[in-house]
Amino acid sequence: MSEKRRKFRWRGLRLLGGVVLLYLLLWLAGSPGVGPALQKTGHILKMLLPILAVAVFLAALINTWLNPKALARHLGEESGWRGWLIALGAGVLSHGPMYAWYPLIEDLRRHGMRDGLVAAFFYARAIKVPLLPMMVAYFGLDFTIVLTLLTLGAAWLQGMVMDRWTLRSLSER
């Protein structure tokens, strides 16, 4: 079935219902944490909106301008070292919580992005460039350098293992 013909359906309605029910039960039980939890939820949503807007914009750009062949060249089977650089770089530069990036990653995977690059992207997110000075202040320059380099190496290794894992599971089917 083509992408355009895929039927629209809301995703996570049951989960949302469960969370609303949880809030209701806690509120009925008189738990004092419900008010602050709602406030925090509102605060997170406010913080999340610009990140989601960026993700929606990027997804629209990819769907409009990048054809599957071009994407496969950059992030697919034939991407090579360029794919690793893009995934690791995008991971380091991406902001916000991980779940804000799931929809975009889903789109990219549908267009052929390798699972190894997805794993590398998610792990490289542990490096936050704007927060590096703060990490230095709290834990020292040597700690920051060692952790950053090891995290990048671990992200790449994870991607390699994930790619082999995916290949093996595909060949076993």
Add this chain to the structure above:
Amino acid sequence: MISMLPMILAIVGLVGLFQSYITQEMFASVFDGNAVHDTLAGTLAGMIAVGQAVVSYILGGELLKQGVSLYAVTAFILAWVTLGVVQLPMEAEVLGLGFTIRRNLLAFISTLLVSVMTVWILELWR
């Protein structure tokens, strides 16, 4: 992407609950000074914790001051960003259960290894 709004709202709601009900004292109480136990505990605590990465640095700094080992704190700040129990349902729904299990398992092992190696290298360096 619009179709995922209910899921994103649900996860954000859960994050709000976690941030409201799980306190810094609860985190500090899981560490006992043993490097192996603390590295594992730091990873698990980081998996459960949610919020911006900057909060993990502040919490990690406080834990260090309280005498928690660098193994644990490193695992904690790494797991905070790369692993997340709260977002697992969404990751599984969007990226598939098999991928989610594999990715989180790899990230879990990596976090343990990177934490131990970071401290070892620093001990050799200093």
